[in-house]
Amino acid sequence: MSTQLGAATRQRARFSRLAESAVERARLTVVPRGRTTAPRTPFAILVGVVLLLGVVGLLMFNTSMQQASFTATELEEKATILNAKKQELRMELDRLRDPQRVSEAAAGLGMVPMTTPAFLRLSDGTVLGVPERATGDSRFRLTPLPPAMPESFKLKPEIVYAPVEDGQAQAENPGTGAPGLLPEREAAGSQERPRR
């Protein structure tokens, strides 16, 4: 019995020694309290800064876009005004180039239209065509004639028939302006006389 007991005890003791060593090996101890935790503040600061930058940036971006739109409207207005100016200058140019204006200016200087075309060949100096001195023959009116007066505006001569005495008229006025008148009056006069 003692051997059995001893064996059991020895086994127990061995087991406990094994267990002890195992326990020793696997002994878990509590990690000491962290004195080495990473500082939280910089991270918080970083996030805060990013947030701030984002908000401020967005605000500034928006503001600058609005600013740009003001500038754009201003520039568009300027462009319209300059365009109008360009057109006005072009109109002025058209007016100056107008053939009517140029012709009138030339006529005012005493120039006349050419009569006969002739050419001077520069390579050898020959004259082609028959050059003639420009006379006033080719001139033409640059402005239209004034419109003709309508018939209803023209004054018609007013003819006044003077009363004529029967007997005297024939003797005194043999050739008055209205020859057809006297015979009429005469005839009228004779009719008025009672028939005998």
Place this chain on the structure above:
Amino acid sequence: MPQSPPRRPRRPVRARGTSLKRLRIGFVLIAMVMSVFAARLLQLQGLDAAAYAAQARQLGAVTEELPATRGAIVDREGAPLAESLDGLMIVADPTKTEKDAPQIAALLSRRLGLDYIHTVQVLTDSEREDGSENHFGYVARRIPSEQARAAVKELDDAGFKGIDTRWDPVRSYPGRDVAANLLGFTNRLGEAGDGLEMVYDSLLKGKDGQATYDVGGGNRIPLGDNSTVEPVDGEDLQLTIDRDVQFYAQRVLRDAVQNARAASGSVVVMDTRTGELLAVADYPSYDANGDYFTKRDHLGSAAFRGVYEPGSVQKVLTAAALVDAGHVDPLTRITVPEKLKSSDRVIGDYFDHDTLRLTMTGVIAKSSNIGTALAARQMPARRLHDYLRQFGLGQRVGIEGFGDSAGLLAPWQDWIQVERDNIAFGQGLGVSAVQMTAAVNAIARGGEYVAPSLVRGRVVDTQGRVGGSAVAETRRVVSPEAADATTRMMEMVTNRSEGTASTAAIPGYRVAGKTGTAQRVDPRCGCYGRQFTVSFAGFAPADDPRFTVYVVVHKPRNGAGGGATGGPVFRKVMGYLLQKYSVAPSGAPPRMTPVTWTPGSGPEGDELRSRLEDRFGGSRGAAGGASAGLSLR
């Protein structure tokens, strides 16, 4: 052990009032409120969403119409004949301008030349008939924008309120009446009326655009709603017309018509080689910008639309046809009697004469009706009719949409003897000025007809028709030899001693032409009356024709014929053309062709006979003896 005092039995715990009931009531109340919210939400978002969005848009949004600029019409070198300018209209809010109306009107009338009384009336018209307020009135329309802006700025500086400007484009015709007969005009609304403006409206118009955006404080909000449809500007139209030549032709024509105290006239200038119209001048014409003196019957182009009897210019077409058919040549001898019997009528010449011995050239040079009729009798009516049709008479010239007339050429089956004779020398048929020019141009072009064109390149008009100088059709009418023979005959017309139009001669150049003095029908009697249509058609230089010019004057009262009236106009216009386009004379001496012949077989007669026998193989002679008719001896 000590025991705690017995506890009192607990009563069931109850809050003040019945919590369960209150809970239920509260729940129901909340449910009702929430369902109202839900319903309203459904209504706002689901049913009325579009309406509210539209209202919101209206509140801050601006819809602006972006008008398209109308295309310009330019001449062959790019000089503008019609162009669109930025313009503004000045509008007023009468309720605001009422009290300062006189000062505002004074300033505007001084700056812009408006009518003072009318402006004051508009500025004080603040009440409508029904008593409501009127907040809008037109003060001035279509002012160039620079001037309008300056005027409004001055008003703003002076402190006057209620005046504003709006977009109102101006159509300007810088040449005023130059080419107005072709261009047409645009009315106050900017719509085209008549002429090229109307024919090519779809090309010139472009397409308006639209811009919608949110506005705050007068500036666009960039992140707001924004949509733009860009306007498509109209395309420019380039004509074959030369503005300077058109101006020159119009002034010379007006001068001639007024000197002759005539009713109207036209000048048509055509480039021989290409058929492009360099100028189409009409008198009377009008200022395309619009003025008080524009009469309705001055609108449009009489050169295209007006039909009249061409007269003796027609003789060159008949002569070309006869030569091409082999019936005559420039030296054919014709005995021209004093009068010619035709059906029941008698044909006479414009000058009295005994029996004349003229060559065909002489018939053309002296413009003898009888001679032409005799020569034309050799050809069957059908052939003459076909030749004339080939020359373009009796059909439209092919410039579509211009209201051009086809003229009048009766079918050959209907021709009786006198009609046939008349048509041979240019009475009894109707043509337009452009038609005649194109027909004579066929002779200048060596016998090949080219359709006249008014627009350069290839353009599609509003009706979808294709036109332009690039697609002008050509066809052969007579052989080159026949055209050359006819040109030879026409050169004698401008001969100082023999021809009827020595006024059209240009020293140093060989000029081929033909005068015309046609009798006009008197509508009262249906017979030929005492009025005439005088004309002249010609081309130069004859050895290498560059330009064809045709002048026609209707109802002159100075008694002069085609040579005296049309000749000088032709000379001036042709001289200008030759100089402007640097066409130097070739220096070749003018071709002289005999206009008369003497009886008896001289060397001339033998030479002629043998030449003609070679050509036709056997002598020909018309019936009839020495009194009348053609003879080759």
